[in-house]
Amino acid sequence: MMQAGESASTTAGQIAAQPAADLAIATRGLRKVFDGKVAVRSLTLEVPRGEIFGFLGPNGAGKSTSLKMLLGLVAPTRGQATVLGHPAGDVGTRRKIGFLPEHFRFYDWLTSAELLRLHGRLYGMSHASLRQKVPELLDLVGLAEHAGKRLRDFSKGMLQRIGLAQALLNDPELIFLDEPTSGLDPAGRRLVRDIIKAQRQRGATVLLNSHLLSEVEITCDRVAFIKHGEVIETRDLNSLLEGQTTVLVRASNLTPEMAAGVEKWASSVALQDHQLTLAVPSREALPEVLRYLISRGAEIYEFTPQRLSLEERFLQIVGSEGGL
Amino acid sequence: MGTWIMAGVTFREAARKKILWMAIAAGLAFLALFGTGLHYQMKDLAARGMNPILLKQIPGTMLMVGLYAIDLLTVVMTVLVSVDTLSGEIASGTIQAVATKPLPRWQIVLGKWLGFAAMMTAYLALLVGGINLITYAMARVTAHNVPQGFALMWLESVLLLSITFFFGTHYSTLTNGVLALGLVGLAFLGGWIEQIGAVTSTTSAVNVGIVASIIMPSEALWRRAANSMQSPLASVLNFSPFSSASLPSSTMVVYAGVYAAVALFFAIRSFSRRDL
Numbered sequence: 051m052m053q054a055g056e057s058a059s060t061t062a063g064q065i066a067a068q069p070a071a072d073l074a075i076a077t078r079g080l081r082k083v084f085d086g087k088v089a090v091r092s093l094t095l096e097v098p099r100g101e102i103f104g105f106l107g108p109n110g111a112g113k114s115t116s117l118k119m120l121l122g123l124v125a126p127t128r129g130q131a132t133v134l135g136h137p138a139g140d141v142g143t144r145r146k147i148g149f150l151p152e153h154f155r156f157y158d159w160l161t162s163a164e165l166l167r168l169h170g171r172l173y174g175m176s177h178a179s180l181r182q183k184v185p186e187l188l189d190l191v192g193l194a195e196h197a198g199k200r201l202r203d204f205s206k207g208m209l210q211r212i213g214l215a216q217a218l219l220n221d222p223e224l225i226f227l228d229e230p231t232s233g234l235d236p237a238g239r240r241l242v243r244d245i246i247k248a249q250r251q252r253g254a255t256v257l258l259n260s261h262l263l264s265e266v267e268i269t270c271d272r273v274a275f276i277k278h279g280e281v282i283e284t285r286d287l288n289s290l291l292e293g294q295t296t297v298l299v300r301a302s303n304l305t306p307e308m309a310a311g312v313e314k315w316a317s318s319v320a321l322q323d324h325q326l327t328l329a330v331p332s333r334e335a336l337p338e339v340l341r342y343l344i345s346r347g348a349e350i351y352e353f354t355p356q357r358l359s360l361e362e363r364f365l366q367i368v369g370s371e372g373g374l
Numbered sequence: 375m376g377t378w379i380m381a382g383v384t385f386r387e388a389a390r391k392k393i394l395w396m397a398i399a400a401g402l403a404f405l406a407l408f409g410t411g412l413h414y415q416m417k418d419l420a421a422r423g424m425n426p427i428l429l430k431q432i433p434g435t436m437l438m439v440g441l442y443a444i445d446l447l448t449v450v451m452t453v454l455v456s457v458d459t460l461s462g463e464i465a466s467g468t469i470q471a472v473a474t475k476p477l478p479r480w481q482i483v484l485g486k487w488l489g490f491a492a493m494m495t496a497y498l499a500l501l502v503g504g505i506n507l508i509t510y511a512m513a514r515v516t517a518h519n520v521p522q523g524f525a526l527m528w529l530e531s532v533l534l535l536s537i538t539f540f541f542g543t544h545y546s547t548l549t550n551g552v553l554a555l556g557l558v559g560l561a562f563l564g565g566w567i568e569q570i571g572a573v574t575s576t577t578s579a580v581n582v583g584i585v586a587s588i589i590m591p592s593e594a595l596w597r598r599a600a601n602s603m604q605s606p607l608a609s610v611l612n613f614s615p616f617s618s619a620s621l622p623s624s625t626m627v628v629y630a631g632v633y634a635a636v637a638l639f640f641a642i643r644s645f646s647r648r649d650l
Contacts, residue, residue, distance in 0.1 A: 084649075118470075118649070118650075121474050122473075122474070123470055123473060123474060123649065123650045124649040124650070125647070125649060141476055141477065141478050142476060143476075144474060144475060144476040145476040147474065149470075149471065149474045151467060151470045151471055152467075153467050154471070155466050155467050155468045155471075156468055156471055157383070157387060157468065159387060159390040159391055160390075168379070168383060169471070169475065171379050172376065172379060172472065172475035172476070172477060173475060173476060174375070174476060213471075216471065
């Protein structure tokens with residue numbers, strides 16, 4: 051098992067130098083054709099261990115098929131994929147993998163505790179360890195009160211939660227989450243975020259497939275934009291702050307003089323009522339800007355560096371074909 | 375290990391979804407009906423002072439009718455309970471969470487197969503055992519060679535199970551059911567053509583029946599089962615679903631066994647190779 055925090059902050063530059071053993075996922079030219087229709091054109095991807103990696107792309111971009119190939123559910127037409135250092139689909143490696151399918155469906159005649167016990171048994175876990183693990187997980191996903199309730203009486207959100215618990219049974223080294231928050235209310239989404247964070251601290255790798263850009267933005271270390279089953283671009287979300295940064299300042303008494311005053315650090319400044327938006331070439335300048343504004347008497351309520359909007363980039367990539 | 379877990383889940387599913395209990399209840403109702411009918415029949419025969427040979431022959435024939443109904447019930451029940459297990463779970467995506475666990479896919483198929491096979495064995499044992507007990511209790515008559523007849527009927531059920539599994543890895547639930555029961559119908563018709571052909575000494579008709587049995591040997595198994603369960607005298611006298619004007623060879627029984635094994639093998643192979 052990996053140590054907490056290990057390689058959690060790996061940047062894009064380092065990835066190329068990663069030896070294969072340190073990669074949770076590595077694919078080269080992975081392709082899938084269903085009855086003459088190309089689902090995934092050529093997926094080449096490297097995800098280091100310990101990273102929270104987001105898969106972004108429009109509907110039909112081949113995200114789920116890619117995940118299924120990595121999990122061994124779908125056989126690639128061509129190309130190679132290794133997962134935790136073994137060929138994708140390797141039965142032994144699945145012991146270290148957790149998976150929440152997109153449309154989580156399971157034997158709805160089971161109760162939630164029975165479902166977890168069954169999956170635990172399929173993972174090869176002992177009855178003794180399951181006696182401890184099952185209540186823990188039910189508690190974690192907020193279903194402790196529903197341990198004896200059958201899944202057929204569960205709401206979509208509850209199914210998503212039990213699906214998530216099922217994906218964590220074996221303390222996996224690699225977790226695939228396909229649209230984990232699609233059926234969840236804001237509290238549920240928060241829960242998923244917290245769980246992903248906890249997995250990161252444990253040193254696990256998470257591959258997150260989500261439509262919700264804000265979720266991905268908050269959760270992921272790196273994202274790949276997928277279109278037609280190809281990686282168009284990967285982005286390191288942690289390093290975005292190192293380069294040009296846009297800062298949003300909300301203050302009650304901003305003046306045009308103050309806006310002019312910060313121009314020496316900024317490449318662009320815009321003032322509108324109580325809101326000042328400025329782009330700085332380096333985030334190193336941010337403390338200076340803040341000190342300056344305070345020294346001029348600005349009553350600051352918010353000072354937020356903006357991550358480059360994923361949404362903007364997503365829409366650029368998706369173009370007019372979009373269809374979230 | 376995975377195989378046994380899947381077998382257990384399959385059995386538990388049938389119990390939880392009440393399929394098992396309904397099948398048992400229907401089986402018990404069937405036995406109750408049979409017992410009631412036989413009771414009145416025996417009462418009437420005794421009152422009339424029937425001769426002792428006929429007094430054995432009539433309940434013996436009723437027993438064979440009952441066994442024939444059990445055979446049909448078992449075949450249909452085998453297809454019905456297992457028709458959705460692979461195709462349904464593939465279509466709904468339910469199989470994904472299982473197939474990504476550390477167990478080879480063959481264990482999923484074999485486990486499910488074993489679960490259903492165990493269930494059908496219990497079902498068949500209940501009905502065949504029950505009807506023989508009832509007939510013995512009321513008329514001191516049982517089928518001639520129950521173990522052999524039971525084994526042949528069991529093989530018929532297992533054959534249908536393997537075929538349903540095979541189709542289940544290729545087609546939707548409905549198509550699977552249509553195909554499996556269609557084959558049973560074909561074998562049924564072929565069996566009759568063969569019998570009539572044998573009685574009228576029409577070799578071509580017999581051959582049509584044999585070809586039908588090669589395509590689907592279920593009816594041939596029933597005829598072997600019927601032959602081993604009824605008294606040698608009755609099998610010569612009667613022309614019925616139990617008669618053996620043209621008795622399928624023991625090679626056909628071996629063929630049916632191989633057929634079932636091959637169907638299961640290809641079901642496993644196709645499930646292991648297909649995308650889920």
